[in-house]
Amino acid sequence: MVLVRVGDYEENIITVEDLEQFCRKLREELHKSECQYNSWYIRVPPERLFALLKKAYMKYAQGVLNASDVIAEFLDEYKLSRSLARTITPTLSSLGLTTAGKFTAVAIELGKLLHEGRLEEAKEKLRVLFAKNCVLKEILERAADCSELEKSVAIVLTGYGKSIRFDELKYTTELLRMAHPKCENCDMSCVTRDKIIHCIEKIIQLSAPHMRELFEKLDITLLPEHLEYVRKDGFTFSINVRGTDKIIGKILIGPPIESVHLAQLKSSLAKLDENIAEGVYEVYVKIIPILEGEEKCKSMKLLLEVVRGDLERVSKIVKISS
Incomplete structure (x- = not known):
């Protein structure tokens, strides 16, 4: 197995068919411009x-x-x-x-x-x-x-x-x-890469109940229901105390990956760690979308990792549907 990374896009290449599909995706991206x-x-x-x-x-x-x-x-x-x-x-x-x-x-x-x-x-x-x-x-x-x-x-x-x-x-x-x-109506019953990119707010909304458990494990007093999320760029949101301008953290969203490959998950999480610094914020939330299933209609899981300000962290994989 070979992990190929082009910009923010990553793909595990196992077979010749995987390589051909990866090359086809790259050609399409190049032609889009x-x-x-x-x-x-x-x-x-x-x-x-x-x-x-x-x-x-x-x-x-x-x-x-x-x-x-x-x-x-x-x-x-x-x-x-x-x-x-x-x-x-x-x-x-x-x-x-x-x-x-x-x-x-x-x-x-x-x-x-x-x-x-x-x-x-x-x-x-x-x-x-x-x-x-x-x-x-x-x-x-x-x-x-x-x-x-x-x-x-x-x-x-x-x-x-x-x-x-x-x-x-x-x-x-x-x-x-x-x-x-x-x-897009952001129905997550059938998911594509494009839908993930353009339905980020929906993904955060669906993640919030699962974040609560991880916040509690790290003894973070402000729980997700007390917070709101403000987009800073395509894949980064600030975590604000609801109803105020106080920023206590960040949500960092990685590019979607195909299936649960441990090496790829670790690589994606490590890349998001580049945006985390000890003592700057109270909490960081990392989200990695994982696509699974048939090409015609993929389902989605999310790898959630909550990182406290002192860099203590917990994570879990959850299945998401709308």
Whole structure:
């Protein structure tokens, strides 16, 4: 077994398949920073777009590659006018789902995920697509939260000199909302890395009852119900006495890891220790999310470690569900 670390991301490599999967994840992360498509033409309801992609995957399995043929058959099957191809075709192109009249490999893969009901994986694939569209990427970066998404769409499209159509505003917003991490409902019954990153507050909320036991073991007088947590950056929160500005500690959250590997857990905890100093605060709480189970629907455990100001510490692993 080899532990590979790239920035804050860690992976245990045991088999060739593990290595291939790790390399695939790295490639996707690298591609996320590059936007290639500049069109904002999205005039197809997301549900119809996804149904078409499922159709494209099934036709691909039968050897049909031409996008126009698949679109025509799809419209006939759903008893829709073939004139709708005039809006479907540029929408597919703007998202990088077709090129040279054929569905791209990404479109086929996305269709396969949707066909097999692997929705969380399909969402991750969509996020990669959105990041490659310069206009959509700008919209997502501008939106501070999900409630501002429609406003962000309108501002960005207007900034491009676009006279906004109602259907374009509606369908662009709906499509982005379906996969945008800021619109996650933070249901922890099926967990992904992206969901963990964008639902940190929910994870802290679910951790609080388990923290109490560890606080008591260390004789920390202020218990979690007397405290509140204020985000300082993506993975760090201050621990404040509720209703005051008094800071008594920090919550430090490490990157999620796959399965319970002792060496990896120790490494992750040690990395968080770099942010802990004796006598500065009364308490530190370290949280390491642990993903387990099938790729389609992973469950989550948390490694919680509470460190007192004198560096005495206790820890436990708890199973989390929402």
